[in-house]
Amino acid sequence: MKNRPFLSRINNWFVFTLLTVIVIALIVSSNILIKSLREKEAERIKVFATALKILQDNQQKSSETQELLFAILTENDQIPSILTDENRNPFIFDGSSRNIPKEILDSPEELKKLISKMENNYDPFEIEISKGAKQLVFYDNSKLLNNLRYYPYFLGLFILSYLLFIFWFLRTIKKTDEGYLWAGLAKETAHQIGTPLSSMIGWMEIMKLETPESEGVYEIEKDIERLRTISERFSKIGSVPELNDLNFNETIVQNYDYLKTRISKKIDFSLHLPTYTVLVPHNKILMSWVIENLVKNAVDAMKGIGTLQMSVFERNKNLLIEVKDSGSGMTKQQARNAFKPGYSTKKRGWGLGLSLARRVIHEYHNGDIKISQTEVGKGTTFRITIKKA
Numbered sequence: 001m002k003n004r005p006f007l008s009r010i011n012n013w014f015v016f017t018l019l020t021v022i023v024i025a026l027i028v029s030s031n032i033l034i035k036s037l038r039e040k041e042a043e044r045i046k047v048f049a050t051a052l053k054i055l056q057d058n059q060q061k062s063s064e065t066q067e068l069l070f071a072i073l074t075e076n077d078q079i080p081s082i083l084t085d086e087n088r089n090p091f092i093f094d095g096s097s098r099n100i101p102k103e104i105l106d107s108p109e110e111l112k113k114l115i116s117k118m119e120n121n122y123d124p125f126e127i128e129i130s131k132g133a134k135q136l137v138f139y140d141n142s143k144l145l146n147n148l149r150y151y152p153y154f155l156g157l158f159i160l161s162y163l164l165f166i167f168w169f170l171r172t173i174k175k176t177d178e179g180y181l182w183a184g185l186a187k188e189t190a191h192q193i194g195t196p197l198s199s200m201i202g203w204m205e206i207m208k209l210e211t212p213e214s215e216g217v218y219e220i221e222k223d224i225e226r227l228r229t230i231s232e233r234f235s236k237i238g239s240v241p242e243l244n245d246l247n248f249n250e251t252i253v254q255n256y257d258y259l260k261t262r263i264s265k266k267i268d269f270s271l272h273l274p275t276y277t278v279l280v281p282h283n284k285i286l287m288s289w290v291i292e293n294l295v296k297n298a299v300d301a302m303k304g305i306g307t308l309q310m311s312v313f314e315r316n317k318n319l320l321i322e323v324k325d326s327g328s329g330m331t332k333q334q335a336r337n338a339f340k341p342g343y344s345t346k347k348r349g350w351g352l353g354l355s356l357a358r359r360v361i362h363e364y365h366n367g368d369i370k371i372s373q374t375e376v377g378k379g380t381t382f383r384i385t386i387k388k389a
Contacts, residue, residue: 023156049125049137078142086134243281264304272311293353294323301327321384
């Protein structure tokens with residue numbers, strides 16, 4: 001059970017690594033495909049330039065040859081291209097440019113800018129005409145290729161977002177299932193305790209009638225009342241508890257008085273409270289459970305000897321409750337996993353106390369509980385933050 005958070009962390013890293021590898025593989029494969037398409041477009045322009053050269057030769061050509069040359073020129077219906085002289089002055093005749101917008105062809109300045117842009121992207125193909133004259137064929141990516149340049153990144157982002165959503169959704173379902181499991185377990189425990197508890201209360205009333213002055217009967221009655229409180233705590237898990245603007249000092253004092261008589265006398269247990277009444281919306285039974293869990297954890301960490309300090313103070317509009325011990329402290333890894341269900345540093349621990357305490361504070365009181373300070377060998381401080389009335 002202790003290894004579960006570690007294994008869960010490994011699984012999370014495995015999924016993250018797998019997603020990253022998939023996205024990178026998609027981007028790399030798409031870039032290879034785009035590179036291949038660019039090379040094919042360059043080959044098509046090379047054939048286009050060759051057709052232009054042959055068409056401008058003075059040699060007599062058959063009608064079939066001319067038809068073939070014109071077919072090659074007209075076949076380019078996607079790649080922007082333009083024919084210029086060796087000084088980069090564009091020719092203006094039918095077939096000298098392909099797939100160039102008319103507004104650019106009608107503007108000499110825009111046409112020069114386009115030629116300069118094409119030259120920055122690709123070296124032009126050179127055509128040798130008779131008597132040493134030269135012409136240049138400039139070209140650029142087709143619209144399809146330009147759009148495909150961004151395709152791998154959009155695809156990778158989409159797949160990554162989709163897989164992360166699936167991962168988040170599955171984790172949410174898992175947490176929900178765990179919540180139902182703990183709530184069901186708590187309610188079933190309350191139900192199981194309730195039956196013998198009712199019987200014990202009945203027998204207790206009979207004993208009080210027979211020996212009303214017995215100290216033992218009085219102590220048993222206190223323990224039965226305690227069992228009734230525990231049963232009520234469990235029954236409230238999984239349902240929305242009622243929050244009342246109660247005097248928080250009173251709740252803490254009752255817990256302190258009860259716990260002080262039940263922990264080791266070798267522990268210096270102290271309580272520091274505001275000197276005025278503090279009204280905080282809280283459920284007394286569940287809040288007592290949280291405090292009791294923190295105190296018992298502190299006592300276990302000190303192994304029955306040490307200093308335990310419980311403090312209540314205000315900060316802005318919040319009330320803070322701190323439980324500070326001088327126990328064994330925690331490592332960073334232990335502190336990160338402390339509130340996870342099933343995690344425990346004790347040999348016989350179930351790992352339920354702190355996880356249920358967090359549920360009570362987060363979900364029922366809209367507050368926060370965390371380890372504000374811990375150091376191995378020096379102790380730990382738990383801090384609860386809840387809003388005042």
